[in-house]
Amino acid sequence: MYNENVFNYLRTNKLPHIWCPGCAHGIITAALLRGIDKLKLDKNKISVISGIGCSGRTPGYLDMNTLHTTHGRSLTFATGIKFANPSLTVIDIMGDGDALAIGGNHFIHACRRNIDITAIIFNNNIYGMTGGQYSPTTPVNAYASTAPYGNVEPPFDIVKLAMGAGATFVARGDAFHIALMDKIIEQAISHKGFSVVEIMATCPTQFGRRNKMKEPHQMLDYVAEKAVSIKKWNEMSEEERAGKFPVGIFIDESRREYCEAYEDNVIKKSERGEK
């Protein structure tokens, strides 16, 4: 998987990154850059936007048009960038709390609009940067700094949420299965429309230490063991599925993209004086 070309897309003078040992964010970022390299995209024409949290620091390391915005609201900025200049490839990186708690409303509406943005959610099931509080994807009974007796809230299923809200490309990968992650991210960027990629990430510092997985490899093993292919998942019984999650591409369909719809149905009509 090692690809020397990824350095062409990095602001190497900003390294080393701030992420903890064992954090998956670097693994996912490398997969993103391999995808961009494979697609031969011009870095002058890529804009990467993020919100607040550990994932929010990703764009700072990327030698592109980058914007580190406010907590949960990165998709609003991304929407403005893409809509105002559709020739840009727009990638939005969010954390699980970022995308689904404070940014949940922006997330479902971006899915609904089907604007051509690739949203990548680094899902480590915890608020890492603020000190390990439970997030909308923390499993029931897992421990967090604000769930000292175990979490009682059921988590979101990001894939189902995105599909229900109307995203036209929805996939889930994990930080252990690199080949699958590479394939998903590359296809998501190529997809015309709103693409949602959830990557099951690892946070040994804030999640692992509170949940008997303080060694980095333990958390990677944790996601590796839980991830099963969609095909296998479909053959499993409810009992077998317990504690596991399916990975792969769940939907990849074509629907009218937002910027194109506006161009054809609004701007052209106004030019012809129609209503």
Place this chain on the structure above:
Amino acid sequence: MAKIELMSGNDVAVKAAIIAGCTFYGGYPITPSSEIAEGMAKALPPVKGKFIQMEDEIAGIGAAIGASLTGAKSMTATSGPGFSLKQEHIGYAVMGEIPIVIVNVMRGGPSTGMPTYPAQADVMQARWGTHGDHEIIALMPCSVQETFKLTIEAFNLAEQYRVPVILLTDEIIAHMREKVEIKEKNEYKIINRLKPTVDPENYNPFDTKHGMVPPLAPYGEGYRFHITGLTHDHTGFPTSKPDLVEKLQERLRDKILKNRKEFDWYEERMVEDADIVVFAYGATARSAMRAIKDARRENIKAGLYRPITMWPFAYDNIRKIAKTAKQILVVEMNLGQGLGEVERGVAGTKCKVKFLGKANGELITPTEILSKIREVSNV
């Protein structure tokens, strides 16, 4: 050739925005500002501009800021509670130095308050609504014609100083229809942001080598740079070094305050010999204008000072008036938001400050102001 039209303040703001070169609007409907969104939805497509109705006010301004980074002149409009929601991203635009125009058509509050009634309740929200130390530019028109003029100026100032600019109108000015003169587009002075002249390799988005306002490159033209809401150095990357943070904070303040004279707009009527000067702005100034004329007929030497640039506040203008007038009567459709600023302005002089304020959804009439002028003048 100039055209004379009968228009409302909200409708004319749309017209002016297009003349100023606005090509992007992101917003969310809210009374009494919705006509601006409706007007922009119609007016932008024919100039190849983009209109988007977002999922909330935060998203509306977020999209506008994103669009501005691609080089588009961008705008959003809202009212009271929506203005509260926009504050988070007004701060982002201050920190990232991203030009944008925010129209806030004031209505009564707190909370949902009185959505369809006039108020001037957001004077302080415009000043201090977003957290942290910052300067802000807010302009307040008192007529439809002036709304037209100040909308263009709001875009010009936003572009010139790389800042969010607030156009603070009220429900009366926004919905009242008046005669307005609109000239050809080329008869207005339009300012566009500075673009970098250096090579992309040497570009820094917050480089102040050539002045307090650094050029801003649009995304997608080869200048790959980073913007963050964190405190940052001239390269745009985060820093928490006290000396660099201090330099940033001071420049964000100074680029507005040290250029304040360039946009120190106000109107004075019969102030020179006045014993009592009414301080009033927006729709309230229209009532005040009539009241001082009536007072003069009664041989009360009354005058009017009307701030057009509300923020940054012109304390020196107030101080100058305080040296000759015996009293300043602050009249506003709130419970004393401009009052405190006027008191700061007169501090140390013998001038007394009196107050007439109202926040019940009714405009302040000329008769009410005249009665107050008589009362405080001991007539």
